[in-house]
Amino acid sequence: MQKKIIKVNKPDNVAVALVNLKAGEVVSFEGEDIKVLSDTKSKHKIALQKFESGDRIIMYSVLVGTANGIIEKGDVLTVDNVKHQSEKVFGKTESFSWTAPNVDKWKDKTFMGYHRPDGQVGTENVWLFFPLVFCENRNIEILKDIFERELLKQKVNPHQMLLRSLVSGHEETAETPTSTDVFKNIDVKFITHPGGCGGIRQDSEILAKLLAGYVNNPNVAGATVLSLGCQNLQISVFKEALNAINPNMEKPVLIYEQQQMGTVDEMLTAIVKDSFEAIKEANKQERQPAPISKLKVGLECGGSDGFSGISANPTLGAVSDLLVALNGTAVLAEFPELCGVEQELVNRCVDEEDGKKFLQLMKDFEKSVVDAGSGFDMNPSPGNIKDGLITDAMKSAGAAKKGGTSPVVSVLDYGEYIKEPGLNLLCTPGNDVESTTGLVGSGCNVVLFTTGLGTPTGNPIAPIIKVSSNTELKEKMPDIIDIETGAVIRAEKSIDEMAEEMLDFIIEVASGRVQTKAKLLNQNDFIPWKRGVSL
Incomplete structure (x- = not known):
């Protein structure tokens, strides 16, 4: 018979309802009968003792709140009768030892990943496009449309066909796509964001670290980066962040600054040509066995x-x-x-x-x-x-x-x-x-x-x-x-x-x-x- 309530840790003074409980229902738990005082939905907590106002409520062996008034034994805990409370911590209070689980069955297991020159191993192989500043989001979206149409298999959205049918007044049938993925070992992904300028310099510096982390992530084979030129997150700031994470970066990172290149057309033409060649090269990488220790x-x-x-x-x-x-x-x-x-x-x-x-x-x-x-x-x-x-x-x-x-x-x-x-x-x-x-x-x-x-x-x-x-x-x-x-x-x-x-x-x-x-x-x-x- 399925348990109706469960106490997570021995010191806890509340229990979790595993099923819906009705008011007046009697639940047997740890050798005693507890009368449920209010309708209690599964996943909610009921009191295993009577709480006076200010009494500590313990779950997972830690303080999770205090009673905001009297809570009778068997009643449900709510946002009205419980308020948030946690222990104050000032530093380490005791030594710690750990007994690791037995992992003999896993020691020789491997996964098939993409090995990078710095020793990291990716679970994906991605060429990443992103801007240093939100002003370049539109150009990223244009590149996304260009590359996804030509490099990735075209899939017809059924909701697109539904709308087309509603507009035409009769059922439309999608044509079977004829294109196939040009490259089998590489995905092309695109990032846009609202940052890089307009905020405090520290925000741009943190964004630079984050974007540098994405480039250094073992799942990334290389990147195409777009800059406007006048923003807080300068190319130099991004390069400094990248160098701080990995001074010996061997991945190809293509960077373009619009204010130095003239028209949008000229910049996009250069990006498409250069990025295609880099993606074609990155596609040569294949999965190889790697130990589980390479998983992060x-x-x-x-x-x-x-x-x-x-x-x-x-x-x-x-x-x-x-x-x-x-x-x-x-x-x-x-x-x-x-x-x-x-x-x-x-x-x-x-x-x-x-x-x-x-x-x-x-x-x-x-x-x-x-x-x-x-x-x-x-x-x-x-x-x-x-x-x-x-x-x-x-x-x-x-x-x-x-x-x-x-x-x-x-x-x-x-x-x-x-x-x-x-x-x-x-x-x-x-x-x-x-x-x-x-x-x-x-x-x-x-x-x-x-x-x-x-x-x-x-x-x-x-x-x-x-x-x-x-x-x-x-x-x-x-x-x-x-x-x-x-x-x-x-x-x-x-x-x-x-x-x-x-x-x-x-x-x-x-x-x-x-x-x-x-x-x-x-x-x-x-x-x-x-x-x-x-x-």
Whole structure:
């Protein structure tokens, strides 16, 4: 018989409803009967004790809120009777040791990747077009239309045919496309953005680091870069950022400055000719076997629900531990969603200076949010709240499970590139696309993205593997979900069993044998995090 409620950790004084519960229903739990006092939807939390006003509410063994008045045993927790609260952290409080999982079955496994001269290995082979400033977005869009029409197989959008039929008044039939992909080993992708000028210089410098990270990402074979000429993000600033990440860059990077080239036609003619020859050369690269240690996996969540923290996110945590044990890399981001679990993460930092850096980044981030008239307590979205994540600390405690249990080897600010294998922390906002954009800019060649509500988020150069926390979402939105973890909720599979399946799936995606749903949808999201103001 399926359990009706579950307590995540032994010290917790609240439980998660696994099914919808009716008021008056009696639930047997840990040797006692609990009367449910209010209708409670699955994924929401019920009190396992009576709370007086100000009493601490514990979940995942950490403080996730305090009672905002009396909450009777068996009643549902809501945004009205609970307020956000998290522990204050001042530094490392205890030593940390870690027992790595057994990875004998994985040691000889490989994936088929694109080997780069600097030792990195890509899971994709992409030629990337992007501007240094938003003024060049139109030219990027023109180039996108030119290259996609000629280099990529033309696919007729069924909604285009629907509209054509509505306009003509009779059913239109699409002609079978006759063109085929010109190159089999290279994808051509395009990025546009609203930055590069108009804001403070620091924003342009951060954008330069991010774009340099995309060029240095092992999934990129080379790039075509467009500049206007007068913007804050000068070509020299971009080159300095690229040199700082990789002084021995061997990838071809073609840069064009419109104000030095005359007419748009003259510039585009040169770009098309030069880029085609470079793309043709990059197409000669082929996949070769690579050890799993060459995987750099970003850990992300978006559209989370009340099951995310007990199924999908812990599964990612177990995958992260497997990767670290294999000398691979995992990167945990979204600093607003680490609020409340800082102490555990600081204690896990190998270098005490990284612990201090993490706390300072968290402090500075929260101050900027408060100065803007908000706070981390405003982090849960309406969708999160509707599905049982009612405080930021509660959401954070579940989100942090993506980082597993391994030591933290490095703490990175936004735009900093991964330097060593192991678990890294990367300062990004909780915004799905801004965070995913940052993970890839820091060198991740695959991103695992958990969701309980569904999101189509993708990326231009890195595969985004969408992991649902429940089976219903996979069945409802099969076009965006790659793998689901509902079997964990039903107690049909353990977290470790699910993690092994997921690592196998990652290898298939990294080898190009399986395409992610985001790639099939051609979902290429790119939104840089803008920290400053506009001038």
